[in-house]
Amino acid sequence: MTEHTSYSIQPADFTLTAIGRVASDYPDKFGVPRQPGLAPAGRGILHLLPPFDAPQAVRGLENVSHLWLTFIFHRSPQRWTPLVRPPRLGGNTRIGVFATRSTHRPNRLGLSLVRLEKIEIENGVRLHLSGHDLIDGTPVLDIKPYLPWVESHPDAQAGFAPGPPPGYRVDFSAKAEAALAQRDDEESLRDLIVQVLGQDPRPAYHQDTPARVYGVSLRDVNVRFCIQGDADSLRMHVVDIE
Amino acid sequence: MTEHTSYSIQPADFTLTAIGRVASDYPDKFGVPRQPGLAPAGRGILHLLPPFDAPQAVRGLENVSHLWLTFIFHRSPQRWTPLVRPPRLGGNTRIGVFATRSTHRPNRLGLSLVRLEKIEIENGVRLHLSGHDLIDGTPVLDIKPYLPWVESHPDAQAGFAPGPPPGYRVDFSAKAEAALAQRDDEESLRDLIVQVLGQDPRPAYHQDTPARVYGVSLRDVNVRFCIQGDADSLRMHVVDIE
Numbered sequence: 407m408t409e410h411t412s413y414s415i416q417p418a419d420f421t422l423t424a425i426g427r428v429a430s431d432y433p434d435k436f437g438v439p440r441q442p443g444l445a446p447a448g449r450g451i452l453h454l455l456p457p458f459d460a461p462q463a464v465r466g467l468e469n470v471s472h473l474w475l476t477f478i479f480h481r482s483p484q485r486w487t488p489l490v491r492p493p494r495l496g497g498n499t500r501i502g503v504f505a506t507r508s509t510h511r512p513n514r515l516g517l518s519l520v521r522l523e524k525i526e527i528e529n530g531v532r533l534h535l536s537g538h539d540l541i542d543g544t545p546v547l548d549i550k551p552y553l554p555w556v557e558s559h560p561d562a563q564a565g566f567a568p569g570p571p572p573g574y575r576v577d578f579s580a581k582a583e584a585a586l587a588q589r590d591d592e593e594s595l596r597d598l599i600v601q602v603l604g605q606d607p608r609p610a611y612h613q614d615t616p617a618r619v620y621g622v623s624l625r626d627v628n629v630r631f632c633i634q635g636d637a638d639s640l641r642m643h644v645v646d647i648e
Numbered sequence: 649m650t651e652h653t654s655y656s657i658q659p660a661d662f663t664l665t666a667i668g669r670v671a672s673d674y675p676d677k678f679g680v681p682r683q684p685g686l687a688p689a690g691r692g693i694l695h696l697l698p699p700f701d702a703p704q705a706v707r708g709l710e711n712v713s714h715l716w717l718t719f720i721f722h723r724s725p726q727r728w729t730p731l732v733r734p735p736r737l738g739g740n741t742r743i744g745v746f747a748t749r750s751t752h753r754p755n756r757l758g759l760s761l762v763r764l765e766k767i768e769i770e771n772g773v774r775l776h777l778s779g780h781d782l783i784d785g786t787p788v789l790d791i792k793p794y795l796p797w798v799e800s801h802p803d804a805q806a807g808f809a810p811g812p813p814p815g816y817r818v819d820f821s822a823k824a825e826a827a828l829a830q831r832d833d834e835e836s837l838r839d840l841i842v843q844v845l846g847q848d849p850r851p852a853y854h855q856d857t858p859a860r861v862y863g864v865s866l867r868d869v870n871v872r873f874c875i876q877g878d879a880d881s882l883r884m885h886v887v888d889i890e
Binding site: 418419420421422423424425441442443444455458460462463464465466467469470471472474476478488489500501502503504505506507511512513514515517519545547548549550551552553554555556557558559560561562563564565566567568569570 | 660662663664665667683684685686697700702704705707708709712713714716718720730731745746748749753755756757759789791792793794797798799800801803805807808809811812
């Protein structure tokens with residue numbers, strides 16, 4: 407193993423092409439789960455794009471339960487800084503970008519483990535996903551099967567985010583309940599709202615303004631919610647579903 | 649969630665830049681473990697390249713045990729086909745490229761989970777890795793911490809590769825033993841040879857030529873080996889270490 411100081415003069419740029427795009431329950435950045443799997447009710451469809459949409463390319467995926475998606479954080483700025491402020495540290499502590507999963511990173515590459523629910527191969531290839539954290543329109547660069555015997559390390563040390571964030575209770579106003587009751591997707595939309603709000607999607611620097619009503623876009627609705635209770639018994643209250 | 653048929657006309661090309669390059673125990677493709685972790689003795693150093701080599705960018709990684717590396721299979725051809733023949737299926741069965749971890753894939757993107765052994769931040773940033781599967785010179789596009797509470801799914805279904813490949817016994821000729829005994833890295837080189845040969849690095853289509861002597865490059869040596877025994881008691885015999 408040599409030091410290879412000549413590396414820096416080798417060509418280092420690569421042009422990559424989206425193999426597909428995601429149609430997602432999450433129209434905007436605000437409300438997207440901070441990791442995949444935190445909102446199992448989150449649905450998405452990965453549409454493969456030509457020339458990557460041959461049904462043969464997904465042959466064998468019917469026996470695979472979890473997929474790695476490598477994608478571009480296309481709504482994040484291209485600029486990056488060596489230090490970022492993760493929400494899990496309250497938004498005040500700065501840490502190295504490569505020690506985080508921040509979207510503000512060189513190359514804007516994302517990596518998400520998602521569940522594969524269904525494969526459609528009529529009129530193009532569509533992979534139905536759940537438990538994802540991808541914004542609508544996300545360009546996907548690669549799909550790989552998850553290998554549990556290589557990639558499952560329950561005892562790994564994960565630095566500042568050793569476990570899932572705390573979950574908060576979510577309740578609904580009578581008006582919000584009435585709006586939900588009129589939906590065909592009542593049950594799955596309720597699950598999605600509880601899972602997304604339960605993680606407290608507010609940016610860290612907003613957590614001192616309890617009176618404010620926030621709006622989060624999920625599917626085709628705007629979910630308006632506020633914070634109730636004190637620090638020890640915080641809950642998310644859904645005011646309305648528009 | 650809408651169908652977004654307009655996706656195909658959106659720009660889909662992205663230019664990505666190597667943030668670092670790997671100096672590796674594996675000079676060539678032949679012999680590289682088929683998954684990371686199969687040869688824990690395999691060492692590598694990821695050298696960050698300017699302008700990504702600020703020590704701040706890795707601040708916090710000292711508390712992280714496992715890293716995801718997203719990289720380019722830079723020695724693989726740019727062409728790809730929808731169907732590939734994985735070595736695990738004997739090299740005869742064709743399966744969709746997205747249902748495999750084959751290097752012959754669109755965008756040539758690789759993803760490996762590696763152990764982070766040590767961080768050096770004097771005169772540039774160097775991450776010391778083990779258990780990797782990267783060829784010398786591999787351009788790395790991103791580094792992320794592994795999150796066990798999100799990414800550890802021991803019960804996931806992995807299709808045609810549900811578990812590790814069988815391991816074979818490895819023995820050494822007297823000549824090979826003598827060559828090993830003269831090395832400063834005797835112990836770790838022996839471990840590396842046993843782990844790399846134990847997986848049978850031969851291409852699937854060569855497995856009917858038992859008399860042949862193969863050569864695999866590891867660190868600065870050429871390990872010459874042949875196959876001994878019959879199908880039920882196959883072992884890898886190290887003839888010489890040059």
